[in-house]
Amino acid sequence: MDAETTRSPDLETLVILLGFGKEAEVRDRLKGMHPADIARLIENLDEDVKPRLFALLSPEQASEVILELDDPSKRLILRALPSERLSEIVGEMDSDDATDVIGDLPADRAVTVLDRMEQEDVKEVQKLLRYEEDTAGGLMQIELVAVREDETAREAVEDIRAKGEEVGDLHNVFVVDRHQHLVGIMPLRKLILVPPETPVSAIMERDVVRIGVEVDQEEVAQIFKKHDLVSLPVVDAAGRLVGRITVDDVVDVMEEEASEDIYHLGGVHAEESVLSPPSWSVRMRLPWLLVNLATAMLAANVVNLFEGTIQALVVLAVFMPVVAGMGGNAAIQTITVIVRGIALGDLTFQNSRRVLGKEILVAVGNGVATGVITAVIAYFWKGLPVLGLVVGIAMIINIFVAGLMGTLIPLALRRLRFDPAVASGVIVTTFTDVTGFASFLGIATLLLAYMR
Amino acid sequence: MDAETTRSPDLETLVILLGFGKEAEVRDRLKGMHPADIARLIENLDEDVKPRLFALLSPEQASEVILELDDPSKRLILRALPSERLSEIVGEMDSDDATDVIGDLPADRAVTVLDRMEQEDVKEVQKLLRYEEDTAGGLMQIELVAVREDETAREAVEDIRAKGEEVGDLHNVFVVDRHQHLVGIMPLRKLILVPPETPVSAIMERDVVRIGVEVDQEEVAQIFKKHDLVSLPVVDAAGRLVGRITVDDVVDVMEEEASEDIYHLGGVHAEESVLSPPSWSVRMRLPWLLVNLATAMLAANVVNLFEGTIQALVVLAVFMPVVAGMGGNAAIQTITVIVRGIALGDLTFQNSRRVLGKEILVAVGNGVATGVITAVIAYFWKGLPVLGLVVGIAMIINIFVAGLMGTLIPLALRRLRFDPAVASGVIVTTFTDVTGFASFLGIATLLLAYMR
Numbered sequence: 001m002d003a004e005t006t007r008s009p010d011l012e013t014l015v016i017l018l019g020f021g022k023e024a025e026v027r028d029r030l031k032g033m034h035p036a037d038i039a040r041l042i043e044n045l046d047e048d049v050k051p052r053l054f055a056l057l058s059p060e061q062a063s064e065v066i067l068e069l070d071d072p073s074k075r076l077i078l079r080a081l082p083s084e085r086l087s088e089i090v091g092e093m094d095s096d097d098a099t100d101v102i103g104d105l106p107a108d109r110a111v112t113v114l115d116r117m118e119q120e121d122v123k124e125v126q127k128l129l130r131y132e133e134d135t136a137g138g139l140m141q142i143e144l145v146a147v148r149e150d151e152t153a154r155e156a157v158e159d160i161r162a163k164g165e166e167v168g169d170l171h172n173v174f175v176v177d178r179h180q181h182l183v184g185i186m187p188l189r190k191l192i193l194v195p196p197e198t199p200v201s202a203i204m205e206r207d208v209v210r211i212g213v214e215v216d217q218e219e220v221a222q223i224f225k226k227h228d229l230v231s232l233p234v235v236d237a238a239g240r241l242v243g244r245i246t247v248d249d250v251v252d253v254m255e256e257e258a259s260e261d262i263y264h265l266g267g268v269h270a271e272e273s274v275l276s277p278p279s280w281s282v283r284m285r286l287p288w289l290l291v292n293l294a295t296a297m298l299a300a301n302v303v304n305l306f307e308g309t310i311q312a313l314v315v316l317a318v319f320m321p322v323v324a325g326m327g328g329n330a331a332i333q334t335i336t337v338i339v340r341g342i343a344l345g346d347l348t349f350q351n352s353r354r355v356l357g358k359e360i361l362v363a364v365g366n367g368v369a370t371g372v373i374t375a376v377i378a379y380f381w382k383g384l385p386v387l388g389l390v391v392g393i394a395m396i397i398n399i400f401v402a403g404l405m406g407t408l409i410p411l412a413l414r415r416l417r418f419d420p421a422v423a424s425g426v427i428v429t430t431f432t433d434v435t436g437f438a439s440f441l442g443i444a445t446l447l448l449a450y451m452r
Numbered sequence: 453m454d455a456e457t458t459r460s461p462d463l464e465t466l467v468i469l470l471g472f473g474k475e476a477e478v479r480d481r482l483k484g485m486h487p488a489d490i491a492r493l494i495e496n497l498d499e500d501v502k503p504r505l506f507a508l509l510s511p512e513q514a515s516e517v518i519l520e521l522d523d524p525s526k527r528l529i530l531r532a533l534p535s536e537r538l539s540e541i542v543g544e545m546d547s548d549d550a551t552d553v554i555g556d557l558p559a560d561r562a563v564t565v566l567d568r569m570e571q572e573d574v575k576e577v578q579k580l581l582r583y584e585e586d587t588a589g590g591l592m593q594i595e596l597v598a599v600r601e602d603e604t605a606r607e608a609v610e611d612i613r614a615k616g617e618e619v620g621d622l623h624n625v626f627v628v629d630r631h632q633h634l635v636g637i638m639p640l641r642k643l644i645l646v647p648p649e650t651p652v653s654a655i656m657e658r659d660v661v662r663i664g665v666e667v668d669q670e671e672v673a674q675i676f677k678k679h680d681l682v683s684l685p686v687v688d689a690a691g692r693l694v695g696r697i698t699v700d701d702v703v704d705v706m707e708e709e710a711s712e713d714i715y716h717l718g719g720v721h722a723e724e725s726v727l728s729p730p731s732w733s734v735r736m737r738l739p740w741l742l743v744n745l746a747t748a749m750l751a752a753n754v755v756n757l758f759e760g761t762i763q764a765l766v767v768l769a770v771f772m773p774v775v776a777g778m779g780g781n782a783a784i785q786t787i788t789v790i791v792r793g794i795a796l797g798d799l800t801f802q803n804s805r806r807v808l809g810k811e812i813l814v815a816v817g818n819g820v821a822t823g824v825i826t827a828v829i830a831y832f833w834k835g836l837p838v839l840g841l842v843v844g845i846a847m848i849i850n851i852f853v854a855g856l857m858g859t860l861i862p863l864a865l866r867r868l869r870f871d872p873a874v875a876s877g878v879i880v881t882t883f884t885d886v887t888g889f890a891s892f893l894g895i896a897t898l899l900l901a902y903m904r
Contacts, residue, residue, distance in 0.1 A: 011802065034678065034679075036678045040798075043798075044802070044803050044806070070798070157644050157645070160641065160644060160645070161645050170639075170641050171623050171682065187622075188640040188641060188644065189612065189622050189640060191644055192609050192612060192640065192643055192644055193609070193612070193613050224703065225700075225703055225704075225707070226486065226488045227486075228700035229700075230623065230682045230699060247682060247699050247703075248677075248680035248681075250703075251676065251677055251699075251702075251703065251706065252677075254703065254706055254707065254710075255677070255706065255710070255796075258706075258707070258710030258711075258713075258714070259710075259792060259796075261710075261714060262710070262713060262714050262717065262788060262791075262792055263788060263789075263792065265714065265717070265718065265788070266717065266784050266785055266787070266788025266789075267781060267784060267785050267788070268785050268788050268789055272789055273789070273792075273793060273796075273798055274789055274790065274793035274798050274799045274803075274807045274810070275798065275803070275806075275807070275810075276810075277810075278810045278813035278814050278817070279817075281789075281810070281814045282813075282814050282817035282818055282821075285782075285785050285814065285818060286817075286818050286821055286822070288781075288785070289778065289781060289782060289785075289818055289821075289822050290822065290825070292777065292778065292781045293774070293778060293822055293825065293826065296773060296774040296777045296778060297774065297829065299773050299774075299777070300770050300771060300773060300774050303769060303770045303772075303773065304770045307766050307767065307769070307770065310762070310766050310769050311763075311766045314759050314762050314763045314766070314769075315759065316769075317755060317759070317762050317766075317768075317769040317772065318752050318755045318756045318759065319752060320755075320769065320772065320773065321748060321751050321752060321755065321772065321773065321776060321885065321889070322745070322748040322749065322751075322752050324773060325744065325748045325751070325885070326741065326744060326745060326748060328780075329719060329740075329741060329744045330737075330741060332718050332719060333718055333719050333720050333737050333740070333741075335718070336714060336715060336717070336718025336719070336720050337715075337718075337720055337724055337725070337726055337733075338726065339714075340711060340714055340715065340725075341725060341726035344707075344711075344725075345492075346492075346495070346522070346725055346726050346727065347726045350463070350496070351496050351726070351727070354496075354727075355726045355727070358726075358727075358728075358729075358730045358733070361730035361734075362730050362733045362734050362737065365730070365731075365734035365738075366734055366737060366738050366741055369734075369738055369741075370738075370741050370742065370745055373742070373745065374745065377749065433773065433777070437773070
């Protein structure tokens, strides 16, 4: 997106108006705005002003804005919000969103908020709270329109009239038998085009993509993509229809998963955003830097072993960062392709040996090419032919290790059920740093007599 | 997704059957499979077998499979396919997909293929070819159902009956005036619930989100997300309805954009996948490694300036990789947050100063924390208090530079209309390598007398 074209509304004006206590005027300005825009606005406010602006929203608006907020702002506002008002706001939400908000509250707060909500909404939320947040059950909403297979098209239309108003995004009507088992799906267009007495069972599609409540959200997203769906019925173990997932929730999941991979590859917490408070960001990023510090010390220890060699030929220190750096870069290239391949489902256990073979070939090709170039540069720069040879060989070894470990480590982490995006980088670059310094300085030690 | 749960169909069996010339049997096995699964299967075949398997698909199946293939396989198969059969396959596609395939062909091939297609399809493709691939015009399809505002609900149903069968994914009917200007949208559910004589203008929604043909696809995706859409009408400069974009295409765009950012941050070409041919991967990754080699040589030159200092105190070589490496890691953290913030639209020009302030605070916090720890380690390990001081100060300076440049460089690249994900990493880590070595070895040179 072009950053310049999305002018956020005039932040300064609102802050000034709030400062002068002109709350009615602020309320008026907020009325016509899109919830996502209000959320962006709030995220950019100072911490103490955020809840004050949020308090000016109608319950309906507030229920939509809160879903669009980033996590730090959401937490802040939820903490500041009186329970009574929170109950009112949550009551406006679809069951899946209400459950997400309630699920994020501390237990005693959740009970207080639920106590003040309508009995029917409470039941729905309690039902949904049983599912893990990142499964089909955690994503689904209870609101849906289902008709019985033995109804006529006319009766189905009556059902839709009765329930359709409270169910948003109605694209498909689900068809169930008398025991609530999902037996078909009926696109609305079909209902329009048949005579009213046609039985539902004659026009429904029986071949329905469905998903179990326990399935992981990444798989849910892949099913939407594969079948180009706009909504997906969710069934329990007995095949009974218990909810539906709509495509807008899946779009959010996909973005969340992609962000997570990007952040984890970069050594950043998945919830960080450009607007996270600095102290929070320090707390989240520092542990990662300390892990890297520990591995850097490991590499420093390897260099330490060869102090004598460096003392004898100090020009080696000049090429150390080149060998280690190139191994690191080659490793990151391989890890990026492998981690993304795992996330997209392109890399499976069937083809992992083939992929490893490819990465080894690529590593040999790139290692030889950059190794030879570096050897030539080192030779002409320093006039030491054997130095060139040592640098070149160390580079080839190191890029080979980068390709090998860059493939094996993410696969192993995956196998052990760790997120390969989180730890692959630090583990693999530790390997490349250690083998880079060890091979470069080790070979140099062996050939020291020929290098001066 | 869990890699283990998606068993791909039995590759070996198919290859053996093909080897024995049992093509009828292979054809049978392919018949019941989902296009996406067939595509995964083909991607895993050897290059010479790919076109042979593809040739066994029906034109309809082939038209869906080709859209699911990764780029290298798609290119290979398109090259091997006789023009006549390609015309037949493209004729089965929606206008947007047909245009994408034709647009990827060499000009003379495209003309040959279009020559053999039906006149009506050719016109649609020619219309769509005028738009850039990554704009709303490039994403949209011409197939849609539009009714006139002065029709009745009954007439609208007739229109849908007439055109609805050839238009897939029909969720909304668009409403136009007599000059094809988009004036409203009518959800199908409304059409079901009103008496047949109701005029369309009485039930349509007038407040329609729409988009111009020229708008960039990233912005299209953001609009879908913001408004939770399943389809979006596309209008020309005069406000006339010219096409529609459906959510399944936007889901693909989002995944494409996320992959692109991940790949570019990792220094990999956006089209690379785990199954790309090794020679192609070498050609794509090598230039990036050479750029990094050039910048590593720049850093080596800085070290070279201080050869005398290292000769005098060789323990400095041990801590060089620690200082440079930590700066690099801190830089990547900042770049990740900034690049993702730009992509998600969280980082705008309005709040960039505030974000810069945050990153500087984070850098100071993390720099001081890791600097002090490293200083203490260096002191206890080597017993040289001033060495600890020098390492610590260099680390603080370097992490500060990482935060500053990690924020400014992506913003500047964005401003200059370059993709910040591509070049930020190499530019910023060049800065951190150079300042890391320069500050560490520079300060050490000044304090050399106190360090032994």
